[in-house]
Amino acid sequence: MKYVLLLVPCVLSLCTPFYNIIEPRLGGFPFFYWSLLLLVPVSALFILAAYKGEAR
Amino acid sequence: MIENLNWPATLVFVFFFAVVTVMGFLASRWKSGPLDVLHEWGLGGRRFGAWITWFLLGGDLYTAYTVIAVPALIYAIGAYGFFAVPYTILIYPLLFVAFPRLWAVAHRHEYITAGDFILGRYGDKWLALAVCATGIVATMPYIALQLVGMERVIQALGFHGEGIFSHLPLTIAFVILALYTYSSGLRAPAMIAFVKDTMIYIFVIAAVVYIPTQLGGYGAIFDAAGAALDKKVAASGGKVAAGLILKPAQIMPFITLAIGSAMALFLYPHSMTGILAASNGNAIRRNAIALPAYSLVLGLIALMGYMAHAAGIQVSNPQDAVPQLFLKMFPSWFAGFTFAAIAIGALVPAAVMSIGAANTFTRNFWKSFIDPNLTPAKEAGLAKLVSLIVKLGALLILLVMPTQFAIDLQLLGGVWMIQIFPALIFGLYTRWFTGPALLVGWAVGTILGTWLSWGAMNWTPASNFFGWLSFSSYNGLTSVIVNMIVAAILSPVLRGSTADQTTEADYQDRRVPA
Secondary structure: OHHHHHHHHHHHHOOHHHHOOOOOEEOOOOHHHHHHHHHHHHHHHHHHHHHHHOOO | OOOOOHHHHHHHHHHHHHHHHHHHHHHHHHHOOOOOOOHHHHHHHHHHHHHHHHHHHHHOOOOOOHHHHHHHHHHHEEEHHHHHHHHHHHHHHHHHHHHHHHHHHHHHHHHOHHHHHHHHHOOOOOOHHHHHHHHHHHHHHHHHHHHHHHHHHHHHHHOOOHHHHHHHHHHHHHHHHHHHHHHHOOOHHHHHHHHHHHOOOOOOOHHHHHHHHHHHHHHHHHHHHHHHHHHHHHHOOOOOOEEOOOOHHEEEEEHHHHHHHHHOOOOOOOHHHHHHOOOHHHHHHHHHHHHHHHHHHHHHHHHHHHHHHHHHHOOOHHHHHHHHHHHHHHOOOHHHHHHHHHHHHHHHHHHHHHHHHHHHHHHHHHHHHHHHOHHHHHHHHHHHHHHHHHHHHHHHHHHOOOOOHHHHHHHHHHHHHHHEEEEEEEHHHHOOOOOOHHHHHHHHHHHHHHHHEEEOOOOOOOOOOOOOOOEEEEEEHHHHHHHHHHHHHHHOOOOOOOOOOOOHHHOOEEEEEE
């Protein structure tokens, strides 16, 4: 069941219609680009959480 | 031939190339073991801890072709090329959950390829052969594309030859690669990966920090790229779908391509080799946490396609966009450094791919069908020889066929590779599916995927499944779903062998405390 956590970033990365927009921009990056790039380290955190949970 | 050569760039390029060549030959003495046994030559003796695995897998999965092709796609059509980012977000949860199980069972039974596992699990050598053949056929054009990436940067150095001389530098580089892979096995790319990845990180950081300061910041870069893409769409009369965000019709192909590519990636023999060479299952889990660092780099590299627009780079072949951007924005010596990073970036995956293909050929074809009594020494000797043949084959593909052919083949390779997903990944959890049913599913999926991709003018990666879907879906994903359905329906009917070498306990790796 702890693997359900891992589905969160996967599902978010596939909610394409929701992030397929230009505004709001961040540092000049349209939302489409900065949200996806931000999701990469976030997904790593979810995997880290699953790893810690498994080790216990 | 060399009158237009950019000498500072070329000298830096040759210097780094020479360094990794020496490293490649010396690698045979690193963590040394008897190289006349297949798992020593072909898996580095399974002695690679989390760090080395990180460099090796990173160097192996994020290839020179990726560094050239992803920004080329962004340069040509914009947002659609960014599918590479959700794709790389999807692969690591899969790596984390499924592959420590594969590592554990492979370690227990001395499997070195996916085909070995399939044979042990289902007792069906024909299914193992199907897995082996798929891996080899999908890998050859992939190696050829590494050469394409390498050739693009050699040309950017100013080298232009006529006739047989046009591919001369590439051929020399490849022969050197073939020789040290032959002598050092997987240790060579593992060692070179340290240099390659460090160089890639340096040039990416330099590029994403320095280039925007010259072009007025990221806002200006996106605006210029958006304008250039809109102009392109207008010039085509709206036929070309391109832009800073996806057109509605691109959304489903974008999603399905990300899912399908993620399912296929770790099935390739070269990914398998990198994973099975880890020294324990935890090394794989920790890599699933740390490898996304490369995804971030890939996303930033992708944006170089937009930087090329903002810098006013106009090229007829989008694959030249990034090399031309570096030549324009950086001093010659640093451009030479980045080109060397890309070329060395081709060597690591090309070596691992040829080793992976050689391992599976030797084990799942030669040993299963031709000579079951192969001694360990002969087995390693044969694999070394096959790694040479595979690389020569890839070189030939590039020399005698148009580049577009290799690109199309690689695209089809992904559609074929994903067809072993049910046998391999489901097989890690259940023995419910039977060998013959999986084999029929594989055949149906392969034929269907190829059929769907066959276009009147060129190969198309996505289709609406004969009009049954209201949107376009990636052919690999559509056909593997049909493959799964066929395998599920036939499993209760086609019983086949009930043999299974493995037990549930074999899939649990003993947890080494972190």
